[in-house]
Amino acid sequence: MNAPFPALLPTYNRTPLRFVRGAGSWLIEASGDRYLDLTSGIAVNALGHAHPALVEVLKAQAEALWHVSNLYAIPAQEALAEALVEHTFADTVFFTNSGTEAAELALKMVRKYWHDQGQQRPTILTFEGAFHGRSTGAIAAAGSEKMTKGFGPLMPGFKTLPWGDHDALRANLDETVAAVMIEPVQGEGGIRPLPDQCLKGLRDLCDQTGALLVLDEVQCGMGRTGRLFAHEWAGITPDVMMVAKGIGGGFPLGAVLATAKAAAAMTAGTHGSTYGGNPLACAVGAKVLEIMTTEGFLDGVSGKGALLRQRLEGLVANHPTLFEAVRGAGLMLGLKCRAPNTDIVKAAQAQHLLTVPAADNVIRLLPPLTISDEEIAEAMQRLDQAAKSLS
Ligand SMILES: *Cc1c(COP(=O)(O)O)cnc(C)c1O
Numbered sequence: 001m002n003a004p005f006p007a008l009l010p011t012y013n014r015t016p017l018r019f020v021r022g023a024g025s026w027l028i029e030a031s032g033d034r035y036l037d038l039t040s041g042i043a044v045n046a047l048g049h050a051h052p053a054l055v056e057v058l059k060a061q062a063e064a065l066w067h068v069s070n071l072y073a074i075p076a077q078e079a080l081a082e083a084l085v086e087h088t089f090a091d092t093v094f095f096t097n098s099g100t101e102a103a104e105l106a107l108k109m110v111r112k113y114w115h116d117q118g119q120q121r122p123t124i125l126t127f128e129g130a131f132h133g134r135s136t137g138a139i140a141a142a143g144s145e146k147m148t149k150g151f152g153p154l155m156p157g158f159k160t161l162p163w164g165d166h167d168a169l170r171a172n173l174d175e176t177v178a179a180v181m182i183e184p185v186q187g188e189g190g191i192r193p194l195p196d197q198c199l200k201g202l203r204d205l206c207d208q209t210g211a212l213l214v215l216d217e218v219q220c221g222m223g224r225t226g227r228l229f230a231h232e233w234a235g236i237t238p239d240v241m242m243v244a245k246g247i248g249g250g251f252p253l254g255a256v257l258a259t260a261k262a263a264a265a266m267t268a269g270t271h272g273s274t275y276g277g278n279p280l281a282c283a284v285g286a287k288v289l290e291i292m293t294t295e296g297f298l299d300g301v302s303g304k305g306a307l308l309r310q311r312l313e314g315l316v317a318n319h320p321t322l323f324e325a326v327r328g329a330g331l332m333l334g335l336k337c338r339a340p341n342t343d344i345v346k347a348a349q350a351q352h353l354l355t356v357p358a359a360d361n362v363i364r365l366l367p368p369l370t371i372s373d374e375e376i377a378e379a380m381q382r383l384d385q386a387a388k389s390l391s
Pocket residue numbers: 097098099100101103131132133134183187188216217218219220244245
């Protein structure tokens with residue numbers, strides 16, 4: 001009770017900003033100070049803060065029904081599953097509350113698939129720099145020292161390959177491989193996109209060996225790159241896909257999407273969730289998807305992404321001692337820094353502009369997909385001020 005230990009488990013190095021309100025692309029402190037938000041809760045508030053249509057649908061659902069067990073049919077859940085099936089490669093969907101839970105089910109689905117095929121496929125291939133969540137399974141999958149140290153024994157069965165090493169992939173992707181799990185654009189790893197050609201090649205290798213292709217689109221999915229899902233740019237489809245973050249627009253929601261073939265072994269009793277597919281989450285999720293699939297929305301994301309990217313290229317050219325390059329797709333952009341990325345994040349914050357650091361000395365720009373051209377111009381002015389304050 002009186003122990004000198006924080007009441008809140010101190011697993012985060014928190015910035016002392018206390019937001020009490022959000023509106024569109026802005027976060028507001030109790031003092032009234034406004035910050036332009038290029039983080040979107042790390043790609044979560046995809047439609048900005050307090051989007052009126054989301055507030056309305058959440059309020060209406062809250063007045064009707066909050067929760068009912070998955071022992072019963074949940075109409076809002078069925079409707080969202082049908083909409084996702086209509087707009088993607090998937091035949092079927094399971095709802096979770098987070099990306100981590102989606103990763104856990106994806107791993108279980110892969111194992112059960114091969115179990116029911118009667119084949120021994122002990123290995124799942126993953127990649128350096130990956131992030132799939134913080135559960136014991138997800139940290140073992142990503143395999144980084146930083147996340148796994150002290151948490152052993154780790155879940156076995158993963159082999160982590162270097163990012164972008166085609167020879168390593170070809171050498172390891174054989175008939176002992178159950179699945180390959182990969183982010184089409186690494187988020188935490190520093191906005192590292194997998195080139196379309198590589199994703200196509202990976203799909204071919206999986207087809208040749210029977211390995212399932214599991215895409216983690218928790219961060220790069222839900223419109224972030226200018227397509228509903230990032231893999232669409234490569235013209236391929238996965239067998240299994242993890243989704244979360246943007247799908248709930250800020251309400252906790254995740255999902256595993258799969259083909260009938262990959263999912264066939266997941267029969268009644270093989271998986272479950274108390275909250276997964278909760279009526280509140282699914283009502284909001286359905287509205288998010290409806291807005292994102294409205295004619296012109298995703299083209300708008302591409303257009304705004306191109307504008308932001310062009311302005312960032314200019315910033316890099318003007319401050320070559322601070323910045324090295326721009327990378328990413330759509331409104332999932334990374335600035336590869338020469339100066340320490342955390343210094344730049346802090347300097348931007350002093351200009352009331354929020355950005356997120358990532359691995360590989362990158363700062364991430366993940367604005368709401370609804371950001372306006374004027375707000376992009378404002379963000380760039382603040383970023384330029386921040387750069388000037390450092391040089
Ligand atoms: C955030 C993230 C996760 C984990 O999602 P949580 O909702 O935090 O559990 C998994 N994969 C990727 C690519 C992510 O960005």
